[in-house]
Amino acid sequence: MVSKGTWRFLRYGVPMLLFVFAGSYGLSEFTDIRVKKREQKTRMLKNEELLPYLQKKQETLESMHESLSSKIGEWNGDQIRGPRPWEPETMKLKSEK
Numbered sequence: 001m002v003s004k005g006t007w008r009f010l011r012y013g014v015p016m017l018l019f020v021f022a023g024s025y026g027l028s029e030f031t032d033i034r035v036k037k038r039e040q041k042t043r044m045l046k047n048e049e050l051l052p053y054l055q056k057k058q059e060t061l062e063s064m065h066e067s068l069s070s071k072i073g074e075w076n077g078d079q080i081r082g083p084r085p086w087e088p089e090t091m092k093l094k095s096e097k
Helices: 002-041 047-056 062-073 088-096
Strands: none
Touching: none
16 A cells, blocks of 8 residues: 555656656757757858958948048038927018028
8 A cells, every 4th residue: 555645746746856857858958959050040151251241341430421421411500490389470480481
């Protein structure tokens, strides 16, 4: 005859131990798959594959600033106050333009 303590261990303890060890094994397999996929994504490039990236023109900040400023053009920086509905004189200026 099985004692009450043994029956309790078989009923609650064994499933708990199986759950803990199976979970540990499952998580280790999952992390292995994750690491392998990440390694495939970030693999090292060979020298032949790197050449197109290395041969690109290295731009300096000054050259980038010049190209952007030529695209934008000259801006005088005048700040003009917009019309306010509670100030009638500014609304007149808006209607004149």
